[in-house]
Amino acid sequence: MQHTERPQGDVKRILWGILALNLAVALAKVLYGWASRSAAMVADGFHSLSDGTSNVIGLVGITLAQKPIDRTHPYGHKKFETFTTIGIAALLLFVAFEVVTGVVDRIRHPVAPSVTAWSFAVMLATMAVNAGVYLYESRAGRRLGSDFLVADSLHTRSDILVSLSVLAGLAGVRLGLPWLDWAVALVIAGLIAWSAWEIIRDGANVLCDAAVFDPAFIDPVVRSIPGVREVHQIRSRGRHDSAYVDLHVLVDPHLPVVKAHDLAHRIEEALKGRLPAVVDVLVHVEPDLPGMELPEEPRIEPVTAPAHEHADR
Template sequence: MNDAVENFKKIEKVLWIVLGLNLSVALMKILLGYNISSSSMVADGFHSLSDASTNIIGLIGAAIASKPADETHPYGHRKFETFTATGIALMLFLVSFNIIKSGIERLLHPQIPEVSSFSIIIMLITLAVNIAVILYESREGKKLHSHILVSDAAHTKSDVYVSLSVIAGLVAVKLGYPVVDPLISFVIALLILKAGIEIIKDTSRVLCDAAVIDPEKITSFVRGIKGVVDCHRVRTRGREDDFSMDLHILVNPSMTVEESHRLHHSIEEEIRRNFKGAHHILIHIEPYPDSSDQNT
């Protein structure tokens, strides 16, 4: 359990670092965007601000998820992290809607942005920061098996495309095509929406208890263990790095209680060794009707 707490402390550290970077990037984009009347840059700035808000949500989720198992949550609180990642996706949907709304207003009441080389340089700097955040958060998310960090890294990855779109829009404005600016904001909104949908698809599998591993793969493996005649009713649920498994094992009906108990432990150890992440294993032992088929 101490390892789990230590793991979440590392996740929190990453989120605090990313939060500081996202706030800095957001402020630069929003202030400059309003100063030059660029709707796409302002939209990108609020997108970065939403990144910061999701970092705060992530910190809250990580704090709850790090709590040990108790009487009301006997399997622990890890799903709170997944639930938090779903909240991040909902935030993205809201940001996407607001950007589309703002873009429509800009089309109806156009304002020509005042683009300078300085504004493009600022966007290039924020782009470099976003790339650094992606590389750092992605690496730590995979290492720590964190849904929050992986989801947030995917969110930030869309920021790179968004920033590239904004830079392209600013160049287009400078070349005399101001209508491109609000149109670029629509592209940004769609990219944000796509990132949210991908997060929902991933987290919904965990929250809806979708199978983590193909049952046939587990069945085939368990059938190869000495003493097991057959295996069926295999179910898994949870996350790839932390899932529950239950299965039924058929054995020779002449097997004693002590022998079946030893076999139970042997099967559990083999499963843990070969299926990383299987932390909760429930094995139901049944007598096989035809003992001549025993695997020896």
């Protein structure tokens, strides 16, 4: 299975379409939320607005990430896409802060929201749009091999859950419990902040070169290649769609340089065939000498994505 470059034009066209839908959904929620004095609906609207902002940032990140390798970036520009996600997290934290300050103001100056059948109709309609966006973006992401689209679709799915919470708050107000409106808004703020934390955590793992693959998965692949006696110091870094692997192998100490070079190429081809996300493999060939002691291997846990997920792609 060979790694192929995804058609970025298709990814960008999808993001532009989703941006338009997200802005329409956000506008509907915010305007009706303000008109009906529903803090929860306004909060959910700003959450949807953050989705549109993330689409814009995603467009910028994907454009930068697709720049070819140059003299100053010999490993490419893939991490620009990851770096832009930190900006999305910052926006989400700002939105969460705005929601909380709005709730505090609402508690200090209580205003009972007006909940009608239209309130539920607006929420149900926007949830239907979000559900359609989630399904379309998720399928397109898998079809095009775009990790950004897949991740963004999961964020959209979280919006559906948030909207369900808003519906619960509206129902509470309708039942004579107006405090549920701002209580749900606080829950929404917490969900937004949690989403920001997840984005920061995942982005930091990539930017700080956390392990992508479990060495226990790579080890048997390398050992199965004729000529390899031992493998150790297996490391990986990068993104789950663009990963780098380096390792040490022990070989016959009398193996000619030409054959050692060929062996390194076969190791690289085997790993790329098994893990399509791998873009480069650095093999350090060492002679298997009598009495040679291997360094103690540290236990490495992949944090960007399980190895079997890459293998199954």
